[in-house]
Amino acid sequence: MRIGVIGAGAIGGTIAALLDRVGHLVEVTARGEQLAAIRADGLRLDGGWGVHTARVAAAERLQTRPELVFVCTKAQDAEAAIRDNAALLDGITVVVVQNGLAGLRVATELLPGSDCVGALALYAASYLSPGRVSVTTTANTYLGAGDGEPPASAVEAARILDAAMPSFAVENFTGCQWTKLIVNQVNAMPAITGLSAQATLGGRELRPIITASLQEAVRIGIARGVRFGSIQGLDDRILRFVASSPRWLAQVVPLLMRRRMGATPNPGSTLQSIRRGQLSEIDYLNGAVVAEARAIGREAPVNAALTGLVHEVEATKAFIPPAEVARRLAPLLAR
Ligand SMILES: NC(=O)C1=CN([C@@H]2O[C@H](COP(=O)(O)OP(=O)(O)OC[C@H]3O[C@@H](n4cnc5c(N)ncnc54)[C@H](OP(=O)(O)O)[C@@H]3O)[C@@H](O)[C@H]2O)C=CC1
Numbered sequence: 001m002r003i004g005v006i007g008a009g010a011i012g013g014t015i016a017a018l019l020d021r022v023g024h025l026v027e028v029t030a031r032g033e034q035l036a037a038i039r040a041d042g043l044r045l046d047g048g049w050g051v052h053t054a055r056v057a058a059a060e061r062l063q064t065r066p067e068l069v070f071v072c073t074k075a076q077d078a079e080a081a082i083r084d085n086a087a088l089l090d091g092i093t094v095v096v097v098q099n100g101l102a103g104l105r106v107a108t109e110l111l112p113g114s115d116c117v118g119a120l121a122l123y124a125a126s127y128l129s130p131g132r133v134s135v136t137t138t139a140n141t142y143l144g145a146g147d148g149e150p151p152a153s154a155v156e157a158a159r160i161l162d163a164a165m166p167s168f169a170v171e172n173f174t175g176c177q178w179t180k181l182i183v184n185q186v187n188a189m190p191a192i193t194g195l196s197a198q199a200t201l202g203g204r205e206l207r208p209i210i211t212a213s214l215q216e217a218v219r220i221g222i223a224r225g226v227r228f229g230s231i232q233g234l235d236d237r238i239l240r241f242v243a244s245s246p247r248w249l250a251q252v253v254p255l256l257m258r259r260r261m262g263a264t265p266n267p268g269s270t271l272q273s274i275r276r277g278q279l280s281e282i283d284y285l286n287g288a289v290v291a292e293a294r295a296i297g298r299e300a301p302v303n304a305a306l307t308g309l310v311h312e313v314e315a316t317k318a319f320i321p322p323a324e325v326a327r328r329l330a331p332l333l334a335r
């Protein structure tokens with residue numbers, strides 16, 4: 001099958017390499033050094049799903065009309081990436097692999113003639129250097145759209161992707177996006193401190209803050225009327241229990257997330273943007289929780305503070321030590 005991958009970074013590079021490995025004709029978009037490296041030496045994948053070099057066609061924009069496409073940019077870049085390739089995407093299934101709540105909606109608005117499907121990647125991938133990506137944690141991908149049963153396009157895209165990496169079509173995709181937003185509470189602290197997700201989740205100073213922001217995010221979701229979707233061992237019942245638990249008990253969720261990540265250090269996708277000097281996706285992660293709270297006249301002070309700290313690191317290019325993060329957040333945690 002002819003499959004396009006727009007944005008061959010950590011996730012797009014992983015998807016492209018694994019689809020190539022199972023025999024699809026894959027074409028990717030990339031830019032700058034990444035494009036030059038893919039053209040010269042192929043897309044080189046290693047880590048949890050093995051080693052593979054994919055000799056794929058690459059250009060700044062798709063050159064041929066694919067039968068299926070994966071959009072794998074960060075949330076803030078999705079609109080530009082889709083607009084640049086829109087002429088070749090009309091009428092096909094477009095899978096938006098993205099964190100946050102916005103990606104699928106943006107694609108659906110921009111591509112009224114396409115079947116847009118959302119995808120939530122629970123595995124972790126790192127962009128190592130131009131042309132090289134590595135899977136640091138293996139896990140499932142969940143595809144769907146809307147609040148009900150997955151549409152046929154999601155079921156078919158999941159079947160195709162599942163041959164390359166474990167993938168499932170899910171009901172209540174909107175609720176699953178919210179559950180993933182809760183999982184992505186692990187992203188801010190590495191971006192603020194420069195440490196791996198495992199180190200921040202394990203750190204005695206930082207874990208209570210991550211737990212507080214996670215509980216706050218779940219409470220905002222509940223206040224918004226969200227029915228959290230079932231992914232990665234989390235579901236509506238568990239998250240409601242976590243929201244109403246004392247912080248010492250709720251810390252079990254960050255600890256379980258740390259255990260699931262395994263031993264290979266995972267910077268998370270937000271720290272990877274910061275390391276490359278790019279603007280991060282934080283406004284679509286903790287920032288989305290703040291926006292959802294404001295939409296109902298509430299506040300999400302811990303998520304707002306973490307969003308602010310990530311923006312501070314983007315601006316100063318200096319990570320903040322854990323003790324300083326704990327000092328700054330202490331007034332909010334004492335509430
Ligand atoms: N990395 C991970 O472990 C996980 C990431 N995710 C989510 O997956 C999504 C992708 O993340 P990730 O792969 O880490 O991000 P990366 O930054 O590694 O990759 C994004 C790619 O998109 C490209 N891009 C940016 N703007 C455009 C554009 N206008 N047109 C075409 N391509 C563009 C970037 O190119 P350039 O560098 O030239 O800007 C880059 O190669 C995010 O929503 C992230 O939150 C989800 C689960 C895990």
Ligand SMILES: CC(C)(CO)C(=O)C(=O)O
Binds near residue numbers: 099123184186269270
């Ligand atoms: C699943 C996780 C937390 C993997 O790191 C991720 O979504 C990210 O890094 O953005």
